[in-house]
Amino acid sequence: MPWDRNQMAERAAQELEDGMYVNLGIGIPTLVANYVGDKDITLQSENGMLGMGPFPYEGEEDPDLINAGKQTITELARTSYFDSAQSFGMIRGGKIAAAILGAMEVAENGDLANWMIPGKLVKGMGGAMDLVAGVGRVIVVMDHTNKKGESKILKSCTLPLTGKGVVDRIITNLGVLDVAHKGLHVVELAPGVTRADLEAATEATLV
């Protein structure tokens, strides 16, 4: 059985080490916070916060306290606030150990596309380009194929890039792949998924 959304998030949480400062994207990456267990992880929200807490209880929402997805959140004992220039200073400066984010396409050379589809509504890149250029490690969590069953892991991206050669590791419903020299290295297969299954669902070169 390939991994479901929660199992992908659980697998991605294994990438995090005690003491890390981490930025989680919207979607499956947000679920990673549910699986960090006893590890001492500090979550960054790029609008200007370290130490992001869970959603507030009903009636305790604070309009001055939101995450990068504009959702109401809470603070923790460790929380600090700062302005957006400093926030992206710590991102660009390599102080954030890892970013876990979703993608539309990833190429075998680590190119990432996750911000626009030409001809469709363009909403903007937000902080994605800064994050992938700046953080220590970029981990993509996404379904291996799109709704039409086509591979999202390609020889080269067809969509406009968010970053060039920025992805380190890809975690999909089928397994775990690392961007390596001349292709993608298969690190792990989801339970019941064979190497042949993975090859059939992947356009990129597997090494």
Add this chain to the structure above:
Amino acid sequence: MKKVYGSASEALDGLLFDGMFIAAGGFGLCGIPELLIDAIKDAGTKDITIASNNCGVDDFGLGVLLQTKQIKKMLSSYVGENAEFMRQYLSGELELEFNPQGTLAERMRAGGCGIPGFYTKTGVGTVIAEGKESKMFNGEEFILEEGIFADLSIVKAWKADDTGNLIFRKTARNFNPPAAMCGKVCVAEVEEIVPRGSLDPDCIHLPGIYVHRLVQGAHEKRIEQRTVRTREEA
């Protein structure tokens, strides 16, 4: 010099002109200068270029200046919350320059610090790098981004003293300090103005040197996405 004004309109008196460039603080609807935006709407200033991370929603924040067609161009990183924005952009009425969020924040900060340009690796190899000078540092490519120098900054803080020292609250700080720094003149709206000496000097987020005019008022502080968890049974 007196910095405290009686209303947002008075605080903007003599500062607005057609074709001007405004830097605005706020992220989404959090920490936005809602009173000053309304006053600019009432003033009817046209052809404004605005640097702001977002452009509000259709009926709140900078979105109200789209409804009145007062905005010529936006410099933003994300505009997905706004149907009127998309309509005007797709019909060619509105110009848009996408900036990566951190690049936008740093462009404001740099402008405020007298830095006309800086090199960043954000956007290298993407459409953002097109037409921009690039340079290698230690074997890695960086692109040149320019500081923002605005005619006017409009920001929202939590508290101010009457000399313009500002304190922000939680994530409502966001783009407000860098936006405040990059304008020739900065007008700040706050929830409370207290006498000098009432704020701990060690806890000032933005010194009053950056803030030229102040106005106090009640804020709606609308929540864009209310997310909650349920209380577990004891």
